[in-house]
Amino acid sequence: MAKAQIEILASTDNMSHSEWLEMRTKGIGGSDASIILGLNKYKTSFELWLEKTGQSLLEDSAGEAAYFGNLLEDVVAKEFEVRTGKKVRSRNAILKHPEHQFILGNIDRKVVGENALLECKTASVYLKDQWESEEIPESYLVQIQHYLGITGYQKAYIAVLIGGQRFVWKEVERDDELIKMIFDAEIHFWRHHVLGNIPPALDGSSAAEQFLKERYEKSEPNKTVDLAFEYKDKISTLYSLKDKIKELESRKKKIENDIKSELKEAEYGFVGNYQVGWKPITSNRIDSKRLKTDFSEVYNKVLNETTYRKFTIKEIG
Structure with missing residues (x-):
């Protein structure tokens, strides 16, 4: 059994929201994992690269949904305690990987007496089908395994409030093979793209379009090139x-x-x-x-x- 070796980058007790957003540029967080692996439908790796290299404004990508998700986090955690009989406590800190200091994580709760964490979510009623089976959405799965890799914990629980009226919780076992795949992708992204300042492949996002527009704003009159076949x-x-x-x-x-x-x-x-x-x-x-x-x-x-x-x-x- 892996022993939890948790290192703290910073306490979030007195950290403002803007400071927290700024800290996100210091490394790869759990919510970034699905983006790097191409599993996030709201943000592309190119947009993430712009954010991590300081070329785009820092903002919450999910907007109002993220706001209410944070607001209801405590409600979800308390209901998890009621449904399971388990106790959880907040971990108000930005955690970092013991070897790779740029791999970061904010876990929602630590499960008392267990080598486990709790991730709290809220979801639209239109996404209820994603929670019908024993599986959880891929983007959440890689986020949780990212956290398990940082903390060394052996399992996680995920609790979700769906449409404000249905509560579901599931248990997720540690998957070392998946954790390695996630961390390998994150290490490559950080070292090659962020530190190397080499953009990922361009995509169809408006961010990529804006990037090209600004970088190549001016043209050389009548200059021509032979495009690759x-x-x-x-x-x-x-x-x-x-x-x-x-x-x-x-x-x-x-x-x-x-x-x-x-x-x-x-x-x-x-x-x-x-x-x-x-x-x-x-x-x-x-x-x-x-x-x-x-x-x-x-x-x-x-x-x-x-x-x-x-x-x-x-x-x-």
Whole structure:
């Protein structure tokens, strides 16, 4: 049995939320594990790299959901005690791996009298199916194994409040093989991408688009390059995707029009667990054509010239 060897990076007792967010840039936390392994649907490894290298603003990716999750953490922990008869206590500290100082973790609770931890979660009612089986969502599984790897604990419990009305708890055994895989990926990400300042593969996120826009804001007039041959297939795929998107947009518009035709003068319609709305929205906008024609002097004064790089593809020859 592995002996727990826990090292503390910092106490969180008197730490402000902004200070806690700043500490997250010092290493890889439990919630980062699923991102690095490509299991997180809310953030990509490229976005994480921007955050860890100080190239994007620090913020809570889950927003209001994270806020209420933190607010209800104590409620979930107390209910776990009621349901199981176990006792838990807070561990108000940022923990670190004994060998790799950049592998960090904040565990929600330590289970008293056991070599175990408790992870508290809240989930939308729409995600209830993820908790029907004995398994837990992959992103939570790697987060828990990350914590088990740091603490040396042999097991974890995860308790979740679903939709504010259903409570589920499960036991998770330590998986040393999975922990090694997680830590290997995290070590590579930190050393190669963060310390080496080498970005992960670009993805389709808005963060990647903004990164390219800012890094290559200016172009050299009339400069050309010969693209690698692989880009011929990529361009062909891009054309196919554009055609598919156009087809899907057309289908989407047809369905919307069918529903509008059914609504007629009604502002709302209901079917099953769906509510459809089609109501008037009033907004005030400047008529730029009239402003230019009737008030040309004012128009010229407020005219703001902008420059951007336009991406185009066309077949030649």
